[in-house]
Amino acid sequence: MASVTFAHLKKIYPNGFVSVKDVSLHIDDGEFVIFHGPSGCGKSTILRMIGGLEDITSGEIYLGKDFLNDILPRDRKLAMAFQNYVLYRHLNVYDNIALGLRLRNFPRSVVDSRVKTAASFFGISHILNKKLKAVSESDKQKVALSRAIVCHPKVLLVDEDFARQNERRRAEMIADIKKINEMLGITVLYVTNDFQEAVDLKEKIVFMKDGCITEIQPKGKNLTS
Template sequence: MASLTFEHLTKTYPNGFISVNDVSLHIDDGEFVIFHGPSGCGKSTILRMIGGLEDITSGSIYLGTDLLNDILPRDRRLAMAFQNYTLYRHFNAYDNMALGLRLRDLPRTVIDSRVKEAAAFLGISEILDRKIRALSEADKQRVALGRAIVCHPKVLLVDEDFARQNDDRRSEMLRDILAINKKYGTTTLYVTNNYEEAVSLKKKIVFMKEGKITDIG
């Protein structure tokens, strides 16, 4: 099960600022959910707490029946697509996508099959042998998504800055993550402060303001 459940989730910073304030929510297995609200409302902080990049002040996050609070980020079976792609410039696209699988000591044939399947799905088969520094930003973005899906994550977390604010690239990225959600059934959480974009996706929207959920539509 790749459902997500938040129980009274709270994040308070040392200066006293409450970024997330007593949020409770259930997200079904395979669901595509959009978090919408103004900058600073806590939506990106929730993604970072799910991914283990931010400590939880209080409350709980469950992945299925597993409590995530004390599980190391690398063991959470999640994929994160944030603004920093963290691609290795001296590797080619294939090696960047394969790295996580190699660290798991998967057989070479499995690695090759997964990388080539993901590349074909994302339309980047022809660039697998190219170095990252030679790729366009759009292709780097797809390599980063490919690196995420080859590991068969249970949940995909996508921050709005992943598209680097380029409208065309942002549209392409949204098509890609919608396709990933549909093909693989990956539970997907997407953060945006663009209302028109949020409603155009025709998915569940969690509206947030000042660290709280104000509505779900």
């Protein structure tokens, strides 16, 4: 089960700044949930704690019945799209997508099947043999998402920094993430500080301010301001 639950989650940095203040939330299997709020409200910190990129000061995080606090980041059944694509220019597209599978010692036949399936899903099968430097920025984005799904994650975490680009590529990225959620059934947690974007997605919105959840807006409800 790919539900995500956090209970009394708190993050305090060494300088005393409280980024996340006693936050509790349950996200159902297969949901697309948007975290919205101003910069510094704690939304990205929550995603980073779920992914294991930030230490948890206190509280509990569960993926289904699995207690994530005690699981190493590489062993969590998650995929993350944060800040930059972390692609390797000296590798071709195929090898970039396959990297995570190879690091986990998957058989060659499984690697090949999953890479080709992911490439077909995002419409980039024709560039698998191209070096990364010869690939457009739009396709690099699809390569990054392909690599995210080949390990069959239960949850995809997407930070707003991943989508910090021109409007066309951002729209393409959102369409691809919706496709991942709807066609593959992967739970998506998406962070944005763009209110209109959050509203236009017509998904559940978790509003945050000063490290706290201030409101949870159900999927499909219309908002204007």
